[in-house]
Amino acid sequence: xxxxxxxxxxxxxxxxxxxxxxxxxxEPQPAFQDRLQNLEIGQLCRASSQTYxxxxxxxxLTGSKVPLxxxxxxLKKIRHADEEKVELEVIGIIRQRILFKTRPKALISRSxxxxxxxxxxxxxxVPK
Amino acid sequence: MEMVAEQPKSACRGAEAxxxxxxxxxxxxxxxxxxxxxxxxxxxxLDEKLLPDVLHHRVTLRGQPDEDAVxxxxxxxxxxxxxxxxxxxxxxxxxEQLVLCxxxxxxxxxxxxxxxxxxxxxxxxxxxxLVEVAPRIDRLKMLLSENPYRFDDxxxxxxxxxxxxxxxxxxxxxxxxxxxxxSNDELRSGLQALSAVEIDGYWRIVDExxxxxxxxxxxxxxxxxxxxxNGLNETEVIGVLQSDGFPCEIAQHCLQVYxxxxxxxxxxxxxKQVCVHFARAILRGGKMRMDNFMVEWMRKIPEGMQASYDMxxxxxxxxxxxxxxxxxxxxxSSLPSAPxxxxxxxFRERPKWEWNDLQPYIRDLSxxxxxxxxxxxxxxxxxQPTPDAEPVFSAR
Numbered sequence: 174x175x176x177x178x179x180x181x182x183x184x185x186x187x188x189x190x191x192x193x194x195x196x197x198x199x200e201p202q203p204a205f206q207d208r209l210q211n212l213e214i215g216q217l218c219r220a221s222s223q224t225y226x227x228x229x230x231x232x233x234l235t236g237s238k239v240p241l242x243x244x245x246x247x248l249k250k251i252r253h254a255d256e257e258k259v260e261l262e263v264i265g266i267i268r269q270r271i272l273f274k275t276r277p278k279a280l281i282s283r284s285x286x287x288x289x290x291x292x293x294x295x296x297x298x299v300p301k
Numbered sequence: 302m303e304m305v306a307e308q309p310k311s312a313c314r315g316a317e318a319x320x321x322x323x324x325x326x327x328x329x330x331x332x333x334x335x336x337x338x339x340x341x342x343x344x345x346x347l348d349e350k351l352l353p354d355v356l357h358h359r360v361t362l363r364g365q366p367d368e369d370a371v372x373x374x375x376x377x378x379x380x381x382x383x384x385x386x387x388x389x390x391x392x393x394x395x396x397e398q399l400v401l402c403x404x405x406x407x408x409x410x411x412x413x414x415x416x417x418x419x420x421x422x423x424x425x426x427x428x429x430x431l432v433e434v435a436p437r438i439d440r441l442k443m444l445l446s447e448n449p450y451r452f453d454d455x456x457x458x459x460x461x462x463x464x465x466x467x468x469x470x471x472x473x474x475x476x477x478x479x480x481x482x483x484s485n486d487e488l489r490s491g492l493q494a495l496s497a498v499e500i501d502g503y504w505r506i507v508d509e510x511x512x513x514x515x516x517x518x519x520x521x522x523x524x525x526x527x528x529x530x531n532g533l534n535e536t537e538v539i540g541v542l543q544s545d546g547f548p549c550e551i552a553q554h555c556l557q558v559y560x561x562x563x564x565x566x567x568x569x570x571x572x573k574q575v576c577v578h579f580a581r582a583i584l585r586g587g588k589m590r591m592d593n594f595m596v597e598w599m600r601k602i603p604e605g606m607q608a609s610y611d612m613x614x615x616x617x618x619x620x621x622x623x624x625x626x627x628x629x630x631x632x633x634s635s636l637p638s639a640p641x642x643x644x645x646x647x648f649r650e651r652p653k654w655e656w657n658d659l660q661p662y663i664r665d666l667s668x669x670x671x672x673x674x675x676x677x678x679x680x681x682x683x684x685q686p687t688p689d690a691e692p693v694f695s696a697r
Contacts, residue, residue: 174363174364174365174366174479175361175362175363175478175479176361176362176363176370177358177361178355178358178360178361178362178372179358180355180356180357180358182356187356188316188394188395188397188398189316189317189320189395190316190392190393190394190395191315191316191317191319191320191393191395191419192390192391192392192393192425193319193330193391193393193419193421194388194389194390194391195388195389195391196387196388196389197387197388197389198389199389209332209336210332210333210334210335210336211331211332211333211334211420212331212332213329213330213331213332214330214331214332214391214421215329215330216327216328216329216330217319217322217327217328217329217330217419218325218326218327218328219322219323219324219325219326219327220324220325221324221325222324225322227330238320243346243347243348243349244346244347244349244352245344245345245346245347245428246344246345246347246355247342247343247344247392247394248342248343248344248345249341249342249343250340250341250342250343251341252341261343261362263355263356264398265394265395265398267344269320270390271319
């Protein structure tokens with residue numbers, strides 16, 4: 174059996190995807206467990222040219238943008254309905270990721286709910 | 302004014318919003334409206350140098366459902382391995398593909414208009430990595446050996462209709478692509494190493510006895526027509542062999558196997574190929590005393606050619622029984638190409654090998670990333686009774 178790897182974008186125009194990578198697992202509150210769609214995870218902030226922060230709930234992560242040693246291709250498996258034939262299509266390329274490899278820092282909790290945008294502002298507090 | 306006009310566009314952006322994020326600005330990372338496991342989205346890590354091959358459709362995955370898939374470029378074969386991660390890898394598509402993924406409402410939602418949103422389509426559990434491997438070419442030999450081209454085929458070829466051909470086990474180039482885990486270049490050299498020939502669109506190996514018959518006929522005609530060993534005219538040779546009852550493709554194949562085309566456009570018989578052929582034919586009968594074998598072999602060698610025992614490296618082994626030396630066929634091309642199986646066969650044949658004997662049976666092994674010294678370290682135990690003695694290799 175052969176699976177052809179196809180690509181419609183061509184070398185120059187392969188759309189670039191992004192990765193935000195962090196250690197551990199993001200755990201939504203139990204109430205949202207079954208309806209994650211469209212739920213905000215957190216605020217990604219570029220605090221300075223080198224430093225990125227990612228605020229998730231009351232936790233803040235500090236990280237940076239890192240180029241990948243080897244590029245990643247995003248492939249989509251396409252199953253043709255009428256036959257068993259499967260194709261793989263290149264739909265994107267990933268060359269860099271925003272990597273957070275530190276342990277999260279706890280933020281002092283705010284009393285007002287629903288003000289996540291403002292919560293992310295402390296990103297400028299202690300950029301290393 | 303311009304700001305206002307641009308606002309809706311920038312309100313809905315994916316990967317670009319993350320990658321082009323300006324200092325002191327921020328973007329909201331949210332689950333996509335179609336967030337899910339999306340097992341049909343796969344991340345493949347690959348070397349920058351392989352990118353053009355993939356983007357220009359020169360790459361295929363090959364394998365039967367029960368085999369681990371390999372990825373083949375035109376010239377190389379790579380094993381595909383899944384490497385998992387315990388990190389959370391949030392995958393964010395670019396804005397142009399948000400629609401492609403079915404997400405259109407983000408832009409319309411009023412509460413999102415004010416800010417940048419990067420939607421996460423899935424959390425990637427890991428990536429597929431590529432490791433260069435030797436092609437799994439033994440399968441090719443197995444397939445072609447099912448049904449070698451014999452004398453009967455030559456007689457029947459006219460009468461076989463398509464139906465019958467489909468019932469017998471015959472393989473076209475694309476059948477082989479489907480079944481053999483090797484790149485096109487590797488498959489081509491595998492076919493060449495097996496001296497396979499394409500007949501009526503199917504790749505075949507030719508039965509030894511049949512090849513013996515046609516080579517003898519060629520040598521017979523050489524004497525009859527006073528042709529030169531180094532100046533065979535292709536048309537003339539093929540014409541004569543055809544009139545002797547051999548199909549044109551097989552006559553052509555005979556020249557290719559036992560000869561080579563010179564720059565002058567004539568064919569030259571290859572001394573080693575011809576001599577080795579006769580040694581094999583003689584030893585097909587079994588083990589022989591060395592002196593008897595040499596006499597028989599020299600008798601078979603056509604005039605003008607010179608056989609030497611060195612030609613039989615990787616073809617025969619010898620045994621000392623008392624004061625007599627016996628010789629028997631042990632052909633490197635009949636051995637498996639995977640190193641572990643190759644060494645296991647070699648040590649089953651003989652528990653101890655001297656380097657000179659062993660070398661012809663392992664020099665063709667190639668494992669990407671492992672030198673021949675590395676192979677020996679991995680699969681053999683080397684002993685040297687005294688510092689100036691020849692090293693001996695045994696199984697680990």
